[in-house]
Amino acid sequence: MNLNNQPKNLTCLLLHSVIDTCDFFQELHVNFWDLDNGLIDLDIGFLIKRLSTKRSGYENSLIIHIPGVYDSAKFSDLGGMFSDIDIASSIFNENIEVKQYNGKATLITRIKKNNEKIAVLPLDIHDNNFVDIKADQETSSTKVQINFDKEISKLIKQDMNYNYIYTRFRINNIKKINFIDDFSPSDKNILSSYVRTKIFDFRVNESRWIPQRLQSFNGLDIIYPKVTHCFLTISRQYELGNHSNNFKITRSLIEEPIWQRYLSTGNNSHKKDIDNSLGYHWKASISESGIKFFGRFSKIHSSISKVYTFIIIMILIGILSSYLPSVIKEILGLSKISVIIIMILSLFLIIHKRLIILAPLSSIINKLKSIFS
Numbered sequence: 001m002n003l004n005n006q007p008k009n010l011t012c013l014l015l016h017s018v019i020d021t022c023d024f025f026q027e028l029h030v031n032f033w034d035l036d037n038g039l040i041d042l043d044i045g046f047l048i049k050r051l052s053t054k055r056s057g058y059e060n061s062l063i064i065h066i067p068g069v070y071d072s073a074k075f076s077d078l079g080g081m082f083s084d085i086d087i088a089s090s091i092f093n094e095n096i097e098v099k100q101y102n103g104k105a106t107l108i109t110r111i112k113k114n115n116e117k118i119a120v121l122p123l124d125i126h127d128n129n130f131v132d133i134k135a136d137q138e139t140s141s142t143k144v145q146i147n148f149d150k151e152i153s154k155l156i157k158q159d160m161n162y163n164y165i166y167t168r169f170r171i172n173n174i175k176k177i178n179f180i181d182d183f184s185p186s187d188k189n190i191l192s193s194y195v196r197t198k199i200f201d202f203r204v205n206e207s208r209w210i211p212q213r214l215q216s217f218n219g220l221d222i223i224y225p226k227v228t229h230c231f232l233t234i235s236r237q238y239e240l241g242n243h244s245n246n247f248k249i250t251r252s253l254i255e256e257p258i259w260q261r262y263l264s265t266g267n268n269s270h271k272k273d274i275d276n277s278l279g280y281h282w283k284a285s286i287s288e289s290g291i292k293f294f295g296r297f298s299k300i301h302s303s304i305s306k307v308y309t310f311i312i313i314m315i316l317i318g319i320l321s322s323y324l325p326s327v328i329k330e331i332l333g334l335s336k337i338s339v340i341i342i343m344i345l346s347l348f349l350i351i352h353k354r355l356i357i358l359a360p361l362s363s364i365i366n367k368l369k370s371i372f373s
Contacts, residue, residue: 028225030202084262117164121167
C-alpha cells in the first residue's frame with residue numbers, strides 16, 4: 001500500500017492481540033444508539049474462548065482501537081446488566097439460563113447450544129491494572145486494553161465452570177461524526193419541507209482506513225472475530241434506503257421494555273426515545289480484508305413554522321413582483337423588458353446562493369453554536 005494514501009486518523013474499529021486464531025475470538029457485538037439528540041451511545045461486546053494458558057505482557061490482552069478521542073469517564077461496564085435474564089436473552093437472541101455468583105459474576109447457559117457456559121466478566125473500567133484506556137490525539141482514536149489474565153482471576157475465585165468469556169462496555173454521549181454523517185440541504189430554512197439524510201458507515205479491521213503506525217501495534221497481530229453483529233437504533237421516522245449486503249433485519253423496540261432498562265442509567269429515562277425507534281441488524285463472518293456495515297437513512301422533515309415561513313416568502317415575492325418592476329423602471333428609466341430580465345437574474349442569484357438572510361434568526365444562532373461548540 002502506498003503510505004501517502006494512508007489516513008492520518010483511525011476511521012474503523014481495530015482489534016489487536018497475540019492470540020490471533022479465529023477460534024479464540026468468537027463474536028464481536030457493536031451497538032449504536034442514535035436517539036436524534038446530537039450524541040450517541042456505543043456498546044461493544046466480545047465473546048472469546050476460555051484462556052487456558054497464562055502468559056505475560058500483551059499476550060492475554062485484547063486491544064481495541066476506537067475512532068474518536070474519549071475520556072475514560074465516558075466508559076462504563078455493562079457486565080452487571082446480564083443478571084437480568086430478559087436483557088441477557090435479548091442480547092444473545094436465544095433461550096438461556098442465568099446464575100449469579102456472589103452478586104458479581106454471572107454464568108450464562110446456552111440451552112440450544114449444548115449447554116455451553118459463558119462467564120460474563122465484569123470489567124474494572126477505571127482500574128488501569130485491569131482496563132487501560134488511553135486517548136491518542138495523533139490518530140484521533142482511543143485505545144482500550146483489557147488484561148484478561150487479571151480479570152479472569154476474579155472468575156477463578158468464584159470457582160466457575162465455563163467455556164467462554166463475555167465482556168461488554170459502553171461509551172456514553174459521544175459525537176456521532178466518526179460513525180454517522182448527518183446532513184440536510186443548506187437552504188432548508190426557506191423550504192416548507194426537506195429530506196434529512198443519515199449515512200451510517202462502520203468498518204472493522206479495514207486496512208486502508210488504518211494509519212500506518214497502528215497497522216502493527218507494538219508488533220501485535222490484527223485479530224479477526226469469527227462473527228460480527230452490528231446494531232443501529234434510530235428514529236422510526238427514518239427510512240432505510242441503500243445498504244450493504246450483510247444487512248439482516250429490522251425490529252421494533254416499542255414492545256420490548258427491556259431496552260428501556262438496558263439503556264437508561266440513573267434518572268436518565270429513554271422510554272420515549274426507544275418507543276419511537278427501530279433497530280437495524282447487520283451480520284458478517286470473518287474476513288481478513290475487513291468488514292463494512294453501511295446504511296443510508298432518509299426522513300422528510302417538515303413543520304408548521306416552516307410552512308408559514310414558506311408562505312410568507314411566497315407572498316413577499318408576489319408583492320415584489322407586482323410593484324418592484326414599476327419602481328425600478330421609474331428610477332432607472334429602463335424598458336419593461338429590461339426590468340423583467342434584471343428581476344429574473346436577481347431571483348436566480350438569490351436561489352442559487354441560498355441567502356441565509358431568509359432563514360429564521362433562531363436557526364442562524366443554532367448554526368453558530370454548532371460551529372463553535
